Amino acid sequence: MANHKSALKRAKQSITRRLRNKTVKTRVKSVVKDVRMAAEGNVGETMVSTLNEAKSVLDTAAKKGVIHRNTAARKISRLAKLANKVSA
Numbered sequence: 001m002a003n004h005k006s007a008l009k010r011a012k013q014s015i016t017r018r019l020r021n022k023t024v025k026t027r028v029k030s031v032v033k034d035v036r037m038a039a040e041g042n043v044g045e046t047m048v049s050t051l052n053e054a055k056s057v058l059d060t061a062a063k064k065g066v067i068h069r070n071t072a073a074r075k076i077s078r079l080a081k082l083a084n085k086v087s088a
Contacts, residue, residue: 024066028075031057035079039086051083 002008031054038047055076062072 021066024061024064027057028061028067032075032079036082039082042086044087047083047086051079054079
């Protein structure tokens with residue numbers, strides 16, 4: 001356990017950030033899963049709206065620094081590619 005005042009503060013901050021990041025990462029996973037499920041079901045209208053929502057969630061996560069911006073871009077690209085494949 002941390003002994004210095006600053007180390008105690010950093011420990012508290014890391015716990016808070018870990019919990020905040022955990023919620024964002026869980027949200028990212030669930031929206032990606034939703035898009036994949038919509039693609040599997042071949043539901044065009046639902047897929048477009050879920051894809052847009054996923055883009056927004058991924059961009060927000062990247063902006064907050066929870067995931068790297070290239071990771072977010074890669075995931076968005078793969079989901080868009082999947083959407084185009086299904087709709088074609």
